[in-house]
């Protein structure tokens with residue numbers, strides 16, 4: 001193992017750790033200043049509230065991804081999984097199986113959470129029991145979830161039929177509590193829960209240990225497969241929570257639902273300072289990363305400097321640059 | 333020293349594919365004793381002790397702890413018998429701090445079911461204070477520590493849970509001379525507390541001055557066992573290199589026949 005790093009003097013490595021944890025927040029601050037210079041409307045409360053609200057899907061999914069990546073795994077299927085969970089949820093809503101709008105919505109939410117958890121469980125079990133690289137497993141399930149969604153939609157999109165149900169569900173995305181949009185509240189609740197699990201529970205400690213050194217974790221009596229599998233289940237549940245907020249926005253699942261969300265979620269995690277090789281997980285850094293991604297898109301739209309069709313390219317470039325920065329911070 | 337050994341491994345065998353990594357090997361260890369397990373790279377030392385620590389399942393043979401047959405199928409079983417292992421690779425979880433490493437898999441929890449980091453750190457300070465009073469870096473992830481510091485964390489982790497049998501596989505392989513000396517001090521300290529230690533090395537100079545007895549392996553078999561005072565260094569080298577068992581040693585199945593009487 002890395003006996004070379006062991007020989008490093010104390011001061012320097014301490015500085016590195018702080019730098020990595022702080023870097024995403026510095027980047028966020030810089031973006032704020034830059035945004036304000038580009039367009040005076042940028043700092044308006046409406047615009048900022050909008051940005052945070054729109055970051056909800058990626059932020060929530062990325063919290064799950066922080067668990068998976070901290071444990072040394074990877075989940076490329078989150079975008080397709082979101083589409084699949086949204087599609088099945090809407091199909092269930094359209095059956096009208098439960099009397100009463102709120103009862104129907106509650107039942108559909110439970111179904112979505114269960115579907116997400118099961119999809120995650122599948123990813124986790126195939127990875128651990130099958131001993132296959134998570135990259136390959138989730139690349140495969142990414143294709144499977146996407147195809148299943150398109151199959152269920154018969155090539156088109158799946159939309160909520162009942163207008164009353166749409167109206168009843170709408171506030172989950174568009175509503176607010178004391179002026180704070182509900183999606184923002186959901187981000188906060190999921191992040192607080194995530195941080196609690198990752199930093200304060202035995203399971204969270206084991207996630208870090210498994211990502212740090214699988215062998216050590218195993219010899220310490222930790223069930224490595226169980227820990228890994230559970231991180232994928234958490235990821236699935238986070239995808240489902242994001243879907244709960246996503247469905248009332250459009251009231252439909254389309255072939256483009258969740259497209260490239262895996263790229264954005266992994267980018268948010270990496271920008272946030274979580275190590276892609278595992279062992280370090282930063283929930284608040286991840287939230288910061290999701291905000292940075294959304295802000296960059298927002299500034300592009302407001303500034304007319306770069307065509308907004310290129311947002312995907314910019315986000316792709318960001319993950320590469322973030323990795324380069326992480327590496328250079330690690331080397332010094 | 334009591335008459336019943338802490339550990340007796342009898343006629344242990346294991347094969348990987350066609351390779352008999354350990355073949356009919358026996359070894360024993362008493363309380364407060366340091367037994368050096370010597371042999372070239374590939375002799376089967378690590379494999380033999382991994383059977384004792386529950387990392388590998390043996391094909392044949394028995395293990396007794398305190399004279400009674402022990403059931404060891406995984407690392408957890410071994411720990412229950414007070415057998416703790418410190419691996420060759422200075423194995424710690426790099427990204428978490430000293431206390432988290434000490435308690436990995438056996439965390440102290442608060443009454444609310446959350447991690448009790450305060451209690452774990454307090455206990456870590458106590459144990460590290462006993463082993464290595466100069467150690468102060470409790471808040472850093474262990475990857476920031478020096479090799480010697482990491483080794484003291486690994487040893488502290490083993491003794492924290494009242495290990496009675498400590499297995500150290502090449503404990504100084506990755507360390508400089510000063511840090512090696514530090515680990516030597518640690519071993520003396522543990523010995524005086526009545527802990528039995530298997531010390532594995534491919535280099536006799538690392539361990540001879542620490543050991544009470546040596547067991548030499550070659551090609552998966554035990555060449556012989558000797559008290560350190562009963563054989564010379566050259567004779568031990570002869571055991572390691574040639575498999576020749578000198579008169580002062582008790583020959584094992586791996587000794588070259590005919591030369592036993594030397």
Ligand SMILES: Nc1ncnc2c1ncn2[C@@H]1O[C@H](COP(=O)(O)OP(=O)(O)O)[C@@H](O)[C@H]1O
Pocket residue numbers: 348351352353371372373374375376377378379380
């Ligand atoms: N997990 C394994 N799978 C296959 N062969 C192994 C395994 N572990 C050890 N061996 C083989 O067993 C023999 C003894 O190895 P080892 O016990 O590591 O030797 P030592 O620790 O004395 O250097 C070697 O030939 C090695 O290649």
Ligand SMILES: [Mg+2]
Pocket residue numbers: 374377378379420501
């Ligand atoms: Mg070895």
